Amino acid sequence: MPSRTHGSKAGTAERTLDIAERLVQVRGFNAFSYADIATELGITKATLHYHFPGKAELGDALIARYRARFADALRGIDRELVGTRAKLDAYVGLYSAVLQGDRMCLCGILAAEYETLPTSMREAIIEFFEDNEAWLTTVVTLGQADGSISPTADPAHLSQMILDGLEGAMLVARAHGGLARFQSSGRQLLDTLTVSASTTPER
Amino acid sequence: MPSRTHGSKAGTAERTLDIAERLVQVRGFNAFSYADIATELGITKATLHYHFPGKAELGDALIARYRARFADALRGIDRELVGTRAKLDAYVGLYSAVLQGDRMCLCGILAAEYETLPTSMREAIIEFFEDNEAWLTTVVTLGQADGSISPTADPAHLSQMILDGLEGAMLVARAHGGLARFQSSGRQLLDTLTVSASTTPER
DNA sequence: GTCTATAGGCAGATAGAC
DNA sequence: GTCTATCTGCCTATAGAC
Numbered sequence: 001m002p003s004r005t006h007g008s009k010a011g012t013a014e015r016t017l018d019i020a021e022r023l024v025q026v027r028g029f030n031a032f033s034y035a036d037i038a039t040e041l042g043i044t045k046a047t048l049h050y051h052f053p054g055k056a057e058l059g060d061a062l063i064a065r066y067r068a069r070f071a072d073a074l075r076g077i078d079r080e081l082v083g084t085r086a087k088l089d090a091y092v093g094l095y096s097a098v099l100q101g102d103r104m105c106l107c108g109i110l111a112a113e114y115e116t117l118p119t120s121m122r123e124a125i126i127e128f129f130e131d132n133e134a135w136l137t138t139v140v141t142l143g144q145a146d147g148s149i150s151p152t153a154d155p156a157h158l159s160q161m162i163l164d165g166l167e168g169a170m171l172v173a174r175a176h177g178g179l180a181r182f183q184s185s186g187r188q189l190l191d192t193l194t195v196s197a198s199t200t201p202e203r
Numbered sequence: 204m205p206s207r208t209h210g211s212k213a214g215t216a217e218r219t220l221d222i223a224e225r226l227v228q229v230r231g232f233n234a235f236s237y238a239d240i241a242t243e244l245g246i247t248k249a250t251l252h253y254h255f256p257g258k259a260e261l262g263d264a265l266i267a268r269y270r271a272r273f274a275d276a277l278r279g280i281d282r283e284l285v286g287t288r289a290k291l292d293a294y295v296g297l298y299s300a301v302l303q304g305d306r307m308c309l310c311g312i313l314a315a316e317y318e319t320l321p322t323s324m325r326e327a328i329i330e331f332f333e334d335n336e337a338w339l340t341t342v343v344t345l346g347q348a349d350g351s352i353s354p355t356a357d358p359a360h361l362s363q364m365i366l367d368g369l370e371g372a373m374l375v376a377r378a379h380g381g382l383a384r385f386q387s388s389g390r391q392l393l394d395t396l397t398v399s400a401s402t403t404p405e406r
Numbered sequence: 407g408t409c410t411a412t413a414g415g416c417a418g419a420t421a422g423a424c
Numbered sequence: 425g426t427c428t429a430t431c432t433g434c435c436t437a438t439a440g441a442c
Contacts, residue, residue, distance in 0.1 A: 012425080030233045031319045033417060047426050049419065104315065108371075111378040112307065112315035116234045126379045150395075157391040160380075161368065164388045168311075168371020169363075175314040176329045177363075185367045188360040192353075192395055215407080236435060250408050252437065 013051045015041060021062055025103035029059060029113050056118040059110075063124040066106045067131065070094070074135045084143035085194050088162070091136070092186040095166050099182050104174055108167045133159045148194050158193065165189045216254045218244060224265055228306035232262060232316050259321040262313075266327040269309045270334065273297070277338045287346035288397050291365070294339070295389040298369050302385050307377055311370045336362045351397050361396065368392045 010018070019040050023032035034045045034055075041048075052058035077090045098105055107128040114122060136159035143149035149158070166186060173182035213221070222243050226235035237248045237258075244251075255261035280293045301308055310331040317325060339362035346352035352361070369389060376385035 027318050028231070028233060028316050030231060031316065034419090035416075043425095044427060045418085046420085046428080050425065053419090055418070102318075108374060109315050111374050112312050113231050113234065114378045115230050115305075122378065129375060129379045153391065153394070157387050158395075160372075160375075160384060160388045161391045161395065164371035164375050165364065165368040165392070166371065167374055168367035168369065171311060171314050171370055171374060172332060172363075172367050175317045175325070176332045181363060184360050185363045188356065188364045189368070191356070192361075192364065237437090238434080246407095247409060248436085249410080249438085253407065256437090258436070 012041070012043065012047065016048060016051055016058070017061060017065060020058055021066065021106065022101070022103065024059075024062060025098070025101075025106050025109060028109055029055075030116060056120060059117070059121045060124065063107065063110070063121060063128065067124065067128045070128070071131055074131075084139060084146060084148045085190065087139050088143075088190050088194070091139075091162075092166065092183075092190065095170060095186070096179065096183060099170055099173060099179050102174065104170050105167060108170060111167075112171075129163065132163050136162055143194065150195065162189065162193070215244070215246065215250065219251060219254055219261070220264060220268060223261055224269065224309065225304070225306065227262075227265060228301070228304075228309050228312060231312055232258075233319060259323060262320070262324045263327060266310065266313070266324060266331065270327065270331045273331070274334055277334075287342060287349060287351045288393065290342050290345075291393050291397070294342075294365075295369065295386075295393065298373060298389070299382065299386060302373055302376060302382050305377065307373050308370060311373060314370075315374075332366065335366050339365050346397065353398065365392065365396070 016037055019037050020032070023036055034048050038045045038048055052061065073094055074091075077087050081087050081090055095105065107125045110117065110121065110125050111129075114125070117125075133156070137155045140149055140155040140158045140162075144151045144155065166189070169182045169185040169189075173179065173185070219240055222240050223235070226239055237251050241248045241251055255264065276297055277294075280290050284290050284293055298308065310328045313320065313324065313328050314332075317328070320328075336359070340358045343352055343358040343361045343365075347354045347358065369392070372385045372388040372392075376382065376388070
């Protein structure tokens with residue numbers, strides 16, 4: 001969800017990343033071209049190759065920026081919210097914001113194309129998932145300590161379940177059900193997971 | 204799960220579907236070509252166009268066959284198994300079998316490429332998801348009746364959560380964690396969902 | 407049904423002028 | 425940094441012979 005490039009003053013490289021990011025999140029890495037970006041940016045393909053020698057380098061930069069922005073958002077949640085359910089709700093909100101632009105999670109859609117991607121991109125995608133699982137594990141562990149999550153389950157398994165559930169909800173919702181469906185699926189996931197300690201589900 | 208084309212005697216059309224199906228499930232619809240299939244089949248691209256005029260028609264046939272095969276598998280579960288958890292375990296097993304060949308669910312990977320697909324394929328993908336949700340809803344409703352699933356949640360929401368969770372688990376697992384991760388995520392989902400009526404989780 | 411041959415387009419990428 | 429021009433290769437698709 002994190003804000004993409006700010007106001008008006010942004011270099012060609014940054015604007016390229018903004019456009020490429022959107023194209024990948026909507027259409028996938030194998031379904032956009034340098035020509036698409038060049039047209040939208042009003043420059044030539046050759047100029048694009050000056051900033052990003054090949055598609056692989058562009059992909060690397062895309063993931064690196066997305067990953068850093070997502071990590072920032074997670075730190076923001078830790079800073080501003082207390083309580084397991086509040087943090088998890090905010091986490092779901094991150095995904096909702098992405099889906100609002102008819103986009104899929106960048107690393108989620110790249111995971112679908114995983115077999116066709118260069119090694120450097122593959123490794124960075126894995127790191128994105130690991131970041132998310134690590135953060136979720138701290139939140140789940142907190143939840144087990146404060147009694148809002150059942151203490152019998154393995155926090156790592158619960159974290160995987162949450163990540164997978166939300167990535168899948170985005171994937172399916174873009175074809176079938178849209179934002180409303182994503183949100184009901186996400187809410188159901190959290191409701192099923194958390195024994196309402198103090199938070200009251202809205203229905 | 205669903206057996207692909209049987210023994211030795213299969214026409215060109217059927218063998219084309221077998222190969223195309225695998226290529227799509229592994230690489231995606233936008234990352235395979237008629238040339239890939241022709242080479243593997245030992246025929247020319249022109250022959251392929253005789254059987255399937257364009258990629259859209261091939262895609263339609265792919266989804267139709269996959270959907271029918273999946274529906275058969277669901278009927279098989281209903282025929283052979285009783286008990287909510289047993290049916291749900293078998294459902295997860297269907298997905299595990301797909302993942303074993305490093306494949307993603309056909310309609311899951313197509314959902315990632317949704318924006319780039321022809322209308323006919325889009326509609327068929329949605330129908331696949333609806334089939335699954337309808338079946339899951341009957342199982343969840345059964346589970347609420349027999350006490351193995353909490354009766355307070357909406358069966359439709361729980362069905363979405365299950366479908367989304369498994370599609371997402373496949374998506375992520377192919378990049379990170381593989382079959383083992385898919386299975387632990389799937390088990391965690393079912394364990395969280397079902398209040399162990401009689402089935403004992405393996406840990 | 408399967409082939410040869412080919413069309414026409416677009417992909418990613420590079421050389422070299424400004 | 426950005427351009428023009430161009431290369432090479434692959435893509436989907438078609439015509440027409442066998």
